[in-house]
Amino acid sequence: MGILKRTWKTIPLPTDSTVKRDGTVTWTVKGKKRTGKITKKGTVSLQVDTWTAQFTDETGKVKRVSTKTKNRSAAEKILARYETEIDRIKSGVVSRDELSKAHVRNVTLDDAIERFCTKMTASGSTQKHINLTQKRILHLCQETKIDTLVKIRRETVERWIANEIQKKTLTPSSINHYITAIKSFVKYIVDIELLPSNPLKSVKKINEAVGQRKIRRAMTDDEVEQLLQAAETRQCRSKEKASERSLVYRLLLGTGLRSTELSLLTPNQIDFTRNRLTIEAAKTKNKKADVLPIRADLVQSVKEWVKIHDIKPNERIFRFDIHSIRRSFYADLKAAGIERIGSDGRSIDVHSLRKTFGTMLARAGVPLTTVQRLMRHSTPLLTAKLYIDVDPLDMTQALDKLKAF
Numbered sequence: 001m002g003i004l005k006r007t008w009k010t011i012p013l014p015t016d017s018t019v020k021r022d023g024t025v026t027w028t029v030k031g032k033k034r035t036g037k038i039t040k041k042g043t044v045s046l047q048v049d050t051w052t053a054q055f056t057d058e059t060g061k062v063k064r065v066s067t068k069t070k071n072r073s074a075a076e077k078i079l080a081r082y083e084t085e086i087d088r089i090k091s092g093v094v095s096r097d098e099l100s101k102a103h104v105r106n107v108t109l110d111d112a113i114e115r116f117c118t119k120m121t122a123s124g125s126t127q128k129h130i131n132l133t134q135k136r137i138l139h140l141c142q143e144t145k146i147d148t149l150v151k152i153r154r155e156t157v158e159r160w161i162a163n164e165i166q167k168k169t170l171t172p173s174s175i176n177h178y179i180t181a182i183k184s185f186v187k188y189i190v191d192i193e194l195l196p197s198n199p200l201k202s203v204k205k206i207n208e209a210v211g212q213r214k215i216r217r218a219m220t221d222d223e224v225e226q227l228l229q230a231a232e233t234r235q236c237r238s239k240e241k242a243s244e245r246s247l248v249y250r251l252l253l254g255t256g257l258r259s260t261e262l263s264l265l266t267p268n269q270i271d272f273t274r275n276r277l278t279i280e281a282a283k284t285k286n287k288k289a290d291v292l293p294i295r296a297d298l299v300q301s302v303k304e305w306v307k308i309h310d311i312k313p314n315e316r317i318f319r320f321d322i323h324s325i326r327r328s329f330y331a332d333l334k335a336a337g338i339e340r341i342g343s344d345g346r347s348i349d350v351h352s353l354r355k356t357f358g359t360m361l362a363r364a365g366v367p368l369t370t371v372q373r374l375m376r377h378s379t380p381l382l383t384a385k386l387y388i389d390v391d392p393l394d395m396t397q398a399l400d401k402l403k404a405f
Contacts (some may be wrong), residue, residue: 015280
């Protein structure tokens, strides 16, 4: 006999939440009050609104399947349907494979994608990420003429990957984003039993180092000075804009923040007394909160900027976005006489300031694990591979430190 139960899920701590002494967390979503429990990791555990059906299938295995409904009566009907199917299989009337195929035929591709997007929303994904993932899935399905779930095949997707590599219209990194999107989608529809098995389980991502079109480099110390000087002196609409760009560049170089993270920075994220910067989970790429040290001179500069412009604790300190900062950065590069793309094919963009931050730390002799921590990377390998430039001169100087033999 199956049962209905409500499961629990974990989400990042909401920015506007209140944590009580007993560990209860309360916050508001679209005018509705939500309640959860704080975990040891600083996240929030809350009960899912929808009912989960738990039953034993024809093989004796315990299954837990979300009914996707908050209504108990509707959930009971879904549980009864599962139990009826199991009874039919046990009696030999129908096989599981036949049931799966019949079930798949009744669910359209668009409906399955919509369910997947709902699942991502429930998991705490941002709307921007959900929209981009949906766009990639639909584009890949359109390119491969996949219009039903049963047409999803490993050979079809791998043929698309091979064609994209040959055409070179997408970067290897972009191709891998499409692979991640379609594989996540297919894994989900297998989990909810819209497909009996995962046809894309063995599809692999491609090596992004092969055929990489854009290789970013760190800036030299001289280039950094030239850039900051150009930001201060280049003629623009207002002196305030010049001062803002200079401060933004200094913060990107001195903290390793991503430009998007800095654009969302508010005064209440900065401890002006202890020189600490709180990175809120909702404003980061990996959706993980963190606390980082920040140089005293940068803290003082931000403090003065906030005071001069009367910026409230929860207001954005800077007003740039990804497009405006990119335009300004390239204009400042040009004014400083710095080429965007060098003779070796490597390029400089706003994100190069983050790479410069990691490179300067490495050149200063900071241990790799500390650089990784400051840059908030998952592994030291990522830090060493993508975010640190080692100059041949640095390597020569390192060899000169060895004793002669």
